[in-house]
Amino acid sequence: MDPVEKIPSDIPVVVIGGGPAGATVSTLLAQGGLAVALFEREKFPRFHIGESLMPQTYWTLKKLGVLEKLRSSDAPVKASVQFFSESGRPSRPFYFFERNPHECSYTWQVERAWFDQMMIDNAREKGVQVHQGAAVREVLFENGRAAGVIVDAGNGQPRPIGATVVVDATGLSSLIARRLGIQRKDPKLVKGAVFAHYENARRDPGIDEGATLVLHTRGNRGWFWYIPLSRNRVSAGVVSATRELFQDRGPPEQVLEEEIRNCPVLEERLQEARRISTVHVLRDFSYRASRCAGEGWVLVGDAFGFLDPIYSSGVLLALKSAEFAAEAILEAFEKRDFSAARLGRYGARLAKGMEAIRKLVYAFYTPDFSFANFTREHPEHRERLIDILIGDVFKDGVTDIFETMKRFCDLPDEIPLEKEENNRQDAKSAKN
Numbered sequence: 001m002d003p004v005e006k007i008p009s010d011i012p013v014v015v016i017g018g019g020p021a022g023a024t025v026s027t028l029l030a031q032g033g034l035a036v037a038l039f040e041r042e043k044f045p046r047f048h049i050g051e052s053l054m055p056q057t058y059w060t061l062k063k064l065g066v067l068e069k070l071r072s073s074d075a076p077v078k079a080s081v082q083f084f085s086e087s088g089r090p091s092r093p094f095y096f097f098e099r100n101p102h103e104c105s106y107t108w109q110v111e112r113a114w115f116d117q118m119m120i121d122n123a124r125e126k127g128v129q130v131h132q133g134a135a136v137r138e139v140l141f142e143n144g145r146a147a148g149v150i151v152d153a154g155n156g157q158p159r160p161i162g163a164t165v166v167v168d169a170t171g172l173s174s175l176i177a178r179r180l181g182i183q184r185k186d187p188k189l190v191k192g193a194v195f196a197h198y199e200n201a202r203r204d205p206g207i208d209e210g211a212t213l214v215l216h217t218r219g220n221r222g223w224f225w226y227i228p229l230s231r232n233r234v235s236a237g238v239v240s241a242t243r244e245l246f247q248d249r250g251p252p253e254q255v256l257e258e259e260i261r262n263c264p265v266l267e268e269r270l271q272e273a274r275r276i277s278t279v280h281v282l283r284d285f286s287y288r289a290s291r292c293a294g295e296g297w298v299l300v301g302d303a304f305g306f307l308d309p310i311y312s313s314g315v316l317l318a319l320k321s322a323e324f325a326a327e328a329i330l331e332a333f334e335k336r337d338f339s340a341a342r343l344g345r346y347g348a349r350l351a352k353g354m355e356a357i358r359k360l361v362y363a364f365y366t367p368d369f370s371f372a373n374f375t376r377e378h379p380e381h382r383e384r385l386i387d388i389l390i391g392d393v394f395k396d397g398v399t400d401i402f403e404t405m406k407r408f409c410d411l412p413d414e415i416p417l418e419k420e421e422n423n424r425q426d427a428k429s430a431k432n
């Protein structure tokens with residue numbers, strides 16, 4: 001790791017956070033010839049939730065040059081997702097290769113401790129100055145624009161580092177959006193999650209061995225993910241309304257056990273399994289910032305927005321937003337224009353793709369709606385549905401499905417991105 005002292009007091013780009021979004025944007029910028037310093041407060045490897053990739057991550061992983069590392073790893077290959085009703089009835093698996101029998105229709109189930117370490121090592125190999133155990137305490141604003149950060153490397157001497165562009169990739173901490181008060185929670189998706197890793201759970205054989213399973217609990221009050229990992233491990237966790245999971249319930253271990261008993265298909269798969277991690281809890285995690293960039297700053301990954309985890313879209317959106325942002329930042333340096341308008345050019349495209357997934361999230365939570373019934377009645381939409389499930393949401397026509405779907409469920413209006421004039425206002429208030 002480069003000592004923070006080695007960083008010049010001014011650098012073209014500072015990236016805050018070394019998860020998938022931060023590692024991706026910084027690698028692509030370094031590959032584009034820019035000097036980049038990345039500050040990550042944790043020392044890797046560390047536990048992180050978010051293990052199931054969507055197939056469309058393939059193209060960004062290819063640009064980063066890490067496909068071979070994934071191919072030669074022991075991460076299980078994910079070829080499908082399958083849904084189970086509260087009575088335990090399975091849907092037909094949605095095989096991603098039904099759309100396109102190419103390698104890009106398969107992906108991996110990754111332990112994030114390994115994946116994030118691999119991504120940050122790759123960033124370093126590509127020329128990024130990576131600093132771990134270095135927390136950014138503050139983003140500095142001057143004359144209404146981001147001008148750098150204060151970094152605390154744990155030596156008791158936080159120091160300012162100037163930057164032309166500051167990229168916020170701090171995940172759920174969402175440093176800039178929270179500070180500017182531009183984070184908008186989704187009031188209909190106030191959810192929480194309780195989860196852990198298990199060893200020796202039962203898996204399906206053959207091509208289904210690496211499948212993600214989504215299983216409703218009895219009474220449809222919540223759902224479980226079941227994600228097979230390497231080393232005979234699985235990630236399992238329940239998502240439900242925050243009050244269902246945390247109001248008048250016992251400690252998280254007890255909640256998780258009770259919820260497993262409430263989901264017989266999962267209980268059967270875990271019968272011979274042993275929990276090998278602590279039980280983790282997260283709550284109230286669906287939100288989006290009202291803009292993705294300002295004067296001299298950019299948001300990527302969860303720092304911009306987080307959708308419910310039902311479709312495992314988090315890492316895909318982290319990678320795609322980082323890729324879009326890197327293009328905008330490289331162009332900004334070429335034109336010497338670091339305005340909100342130039343840096344935020346990718347916002348509309350990103351938000352449109354995210355909105356497609358958000359609509360499908362609402363469909364999933366609509367009582368009595370089921371994808372099995374929907375595709376039975378409208379087999380012509382099965383391919384489009386798979387497009388969204390693989391994360392191919394940034395192309396035209398992907399939202400056609402919703403004209404029909406809105407006859408079955410209440411779909412949300414799209415959240416518009418706010419106008420860029422407001423950026424100046426916010427940046428000014430961030431000084432106070």
Ligand SMILES: Cc1cc2nc3c(=O)[nH]c(=O)nc-3n(C[C@H](O)[C@H](O)[C@H](O)COP(=O)(O)OP(=O)(O)OC[C@H]3O[C@@H](n4cnc5c(N)ncnc54)[C@H](O)[C@@H]3O)c2cc1C
Pocket residue numbers: 016017018019020021022039040041042048049050051052053054134135136137169170171172173175193237282285300301302303306309311312313314315316318
């Ligand atoms: C219950 C649940 C289940 C999920 N399941 C999936 C799934 O199966 N598949 C999937 O794709 N996604 C899933 N996700 C989403 C996924 O976890 C995130 O979308 C993804 O990790 C986002 O990547 P990121 O780089 O934006 O943020 P992160 O991965 O959170 O990385 C942010 C990094 O920033 C660092 N940081 C924060 N603040 C500072 C600071 N001030 N200074 C320096 N560093 C800082 C943090 O330490 C962290 O390493 C799930 C999320 C939840 C809540």
